[in-house]
Amino acid sequence: MWGMIRSELIQKIADENPHLYQRDVERIVNTIFEEITNAMARGDRVELRGFGAFSVKKRDARVGRNPRTGESVEVEEKHVPFFKTGKLLRDRLNGK
Amino acid sequence: MGEKTLTRMDLSEAVFREVGLSRNESAELVEAVLQHMSDSLVAGEQVKISSFGTFSVREKAARVGRNPKTGQEVPIQPRRVLTFRPSHLMKDRVAAGNKR
Numbered sequence: 001m002w003g004m005i006r007s008e009l010i011q012k013i014a015d016e017n018p019h020l021y022q023r024d025v026e027r028i029v030n031t032i033f034e035e036i037t038n039a040m041a042r043g044d045r046v047e048l049r050g051f052g053a054f055s056v057k058k059r060d061a062r063v064g065r066n067p068r069t070g071e072s073v074e075v076e077e078k079h080v081p082f083f084k085t086g087k088l089l090r091d092r093l094n095g096k
Numbered sequence: 097m098g099e100k101t102l103t104r105m106d107l108s109e110a111v112f113r114e115v116g117l118s119r120n121e122s123a124e125l126v127e128a129v130l131q132h133m134s135d136s137l138v139a140g141e142q143v144k145i146s147s148f149g150t151f152s153v154r155e156k157a158a159r160v161g162r163n164p165k166t167g168q169e170v171p172i173q174p175r176r177v178l179t180f181r182p183s184h185l186m187k188d189r190v191a192a193g194n195k196r
Contacts, residue, residue, distance in 0.1 A: 003142030003152075004132070012132050013125065020117075028111050028125050033148045035102070035110045037186050041193030044100040046107075051130045052178070056190055079194035081149070081187060083180035092138045093153060093176040 040081050050088035057082045104130075137178060149182040 006029070014025040036054055039046050046054040061077040085093075108123040117125070133143050133151065143151040153176050161172040182190070 003144060004136040005144045006146050006148075009129065009132055009143075009145070013128055016128065017125075024115050027115055028117075028122075029129060031110050031114045032107050032126060032129055033145055035107050037148065037189055039100075039102045039106075040186070041189045042100075043194050044102055046102045048104055048107075048130060051134060052180075056194060058194075077196075078191050081180075081182040081190045083149075083151075083182075085178040089134055089137070089178065092134065093178060 043079070048086065050086045052086040052089060053084050055082050055084070056080070140176075145183075147183050147185045149180055149186055151178060151180050153178055 010022075010026055010029050013029060014020065014022050017025065020028075036046050040054055040056050043056055045056075048054075056079050059078050059080055062075050064073050064075040065071065066073055104123065104126055108119065108126045111117065111122040111125060112119050115122070136143050137151055137153055140153055142153070156175050156177055158174045159172050161170050162168065163170055
């Protein structure tokens, strides 16, 4: 599937900001994603109005099963990243 | 475990500290990143940020829904929804950071 990857995003920002060094643009883009991940690792939420919100969801401990052997295994409680699309982006995706 | 909510302001503050641009320009760059990502997604493209995660657009078919209060059937139009799949690195860091 076609799309955009991190380096292409950096290139677009660099093209729009010829007064910035490429390596600074890289640091800027990386800092943004790093901040979001760090916040979730602390259990914080990141709300980017219009785009969406990143949060952490708790998955309770459960008894799972090894699909190969059928044996029961204890699965510990864990926390997982979650993203909810913002209203503006959701509307734009649907041509509103 | 934290309970704070970060916003665009916190992200631009981080950019300001990291690169030393003005606060104003830092905020504009944060906005530009979100704008480019949104534009790609609206064009139906996938946005893949290595070691962070992948945003992709899925087409949902039309279906008949139901108003849960009145029980009345309502047609739901076909629509596009955005899904985010976190990278293994992000999942590991979030799991480790929130472990009791």
